[in-house]
Amino acid sequence: xxxxxxxxxxxxxxxxxxxxxxxxxxxxxxxxxxxxxxxxxxxxxxxxxxxxxxxxxxxxxxxxxxxxxxxxxxxxxxxxxxxxxxxxxxxxxxxxxxxxxxxxxxxxxxxxxxxxxxxxxxxxxxxxxxxxxxxxxxxxxxxxxxxxxxxxxxxxxxxxxxxxxxxxxxxxxxxxxxxxxxxxxxxxxxxxxxxxxxxxxxxxxxxxxxxxxxxxxxxxxxxxxxxxxxxxxxxxxxxxxxxxxxxxxxxxxxxxxxxxxxxxxxxxxxxxxxxxxxxxxxxxxxxxxxxxxxxxxxxxxxxxxxxxxxxxxxxxxxxxxxxxxxxxxxxxxxxxxxxxxxxxxxxxxxxxxxxxxxxxxxxxxxxxxxxxxxxxx
Numbered sequence: 001x002x003x004x005x006x007x008x009x010x011x012x013x014x015x016x017x018x019x020x021x022x023x024x025x026x027x028x029x030x031x032x033x034x035x036x037x038x039x040x041x042x043x044x045x046x047x048x049x050x051x052x053x054x055x056x057x058x059x060x061x062x063x064x065x066x067x068x069x070x071x072x073x074x075x076x077x078x079x080x081x082x083x084x085x086x087x088x089x090x091x092x093x094x095x096x097x098x099x100x101x102x103x104x105x106x107x108x109x110x111x112x113x114x115x116x117x118x119x120x121x122x123x124x125x126x127x128x129x130x131x132x133x134x135x136x137x138x139x140x141x142x143x144x145x146x147x148x149x150x151x152x153x154x155x156x157x158x159x160x161x162x163x164x165x166x167x168x169x170x171x172x173x174x175x176x177x178x179x180x181x182x183x184x185x186x187x188x189x190x191x192x193x194x195x196x197x198x199x200x201x202x203x204x205x206x207x208x209x210x211x212x213x214x215x216x217x218x219x220x221x222x223x224x225x226x227x228x229x230x231x232x233x234x235x236x237x238x239x240x241x242x243x244x245x246x247x248x249x250x251x252x253x254x255x256x257x258x259x260x261x262x263x264x265x266x267x268x269x270x271x272x273x274x275x276x277x278x279x280x281x282x283x284x285x286x287x288x289x290x291x292x293x294x295x296x297x298x299x300x301x302x303x304x305x306x307x308x309x310x311x312x313x314x315x316x317x318x319x320x321x322x323x324x325x326x327x328x329x330x331x332x333x334x335x336x337x338x339x340x341x342x343x344x345x346x347x348x349x350x351x352x353x354x355x356x357x358x359x360x361x362x363x364x365x366x367x368x369x370x371x372x373x374x375x376x377x
Contacts, residue, residue: 009069011038014337030330035338036312040277047141055123073099083133145279152250154208156235172236202241210235256284278311287317294321316359331367
């Protein structure tokens with residue numbers, strides 16, 4: 001369970017700290033390019049280190065020089081929390097690197113479990129080599145920025161347990177798996193979707209032809225040459241019974257409906273994640289549907305005591321369903337650095353609690369108060 005996250009020289013976050021309350025549901029709000037998505041990315045990279053080495057994560061477009069604050073030569077992301085409610089174990093995990101010269105970075109992963117500490121240097125290092133409970137705390141993390149058109153695509157999967165990917169790919173096989181292997185969860189998912197989008201009557205999956213690209217190789221003069229081969233496979237696609245008609249293919253369904261279905265497919269999976277990171281959670285949803293989605297999130301969290309959800313949003317209707325301690329306001333200084341404060345740090349929060357909803361309070365105050373009095377530079 002996450003309790004604190006610190007970002008030092010990570011993109012626009014020169015020095016940003018988040019302290020999470022016990023609600024397990026948190027919103028990141030702020031202007032465009034204020035650093036909300038960067039927070040989700042930083043945590044996603046940390047979670048990937050629970051099973052992969054640094055070299056598999058920070059390369060090419062994710063290389064250190066593109067993630068470290070411009071002009072700085074060191075960076076770290078640290079998260080701390082606990083595992084277990086009866087036999088609680090406190091933990092801390094981080095990744096960092098320091099620039100030695102123009103082309104050389106020294107990376108390190110480090111951890112602390114209660115009073116025991118450890119660290120590994122080099123691009124082969126990962127948190128999978130740390131002791132329990134760090135790998136299990138971080139490994140089951142999902143980062144999503146769903147795209148409705150990807151959710152609607154017919155898809156083939158040869159995975160034993162299909163899953164919805166970061167961009168929404170793989171929804172149909174995931175739902176097919178849920179329907180067959182966890183029918184109770186599938187039924188709960190349908191009922192929750194109907195609450196958010198009352199026009200839905202039933203979720204279905206049907207067989208569909210899918211073009212699948214396979215990597216092949218051929219030996220020529222003793223050398224193996226790779227090439228791509230396209231095969232037509234039998235996959236699945238989502239269809240929905242709506243108030244307006246039956247067996248409507250997903251590509252003809254509204255964006256908000258598909259995005260909600262994708263989120264619920266992740267949250268209702270039997271192998272549920274411990275941490276879900278969501279970008280732009282309200283996409284395509286009517287204000288009433290946004291409120292109902294938050295109610296559904298709260299219900300899912302109550303059932304699953306290890307689940308936390310952190311999401312970015314621009315919607316005051318979403319924020320309305322939270323209390324000020326669940327809302328983190330991000331803004332940039334004149335120099336472009338991110339500053340973050342919890343909404344309950346606002347000097348007028350006690351007055352606002354008696355007078356305004358949380359969304360009205362944020363909408364009225366905006367983000368400028370977060371950087372008031374801050375020294376730029």
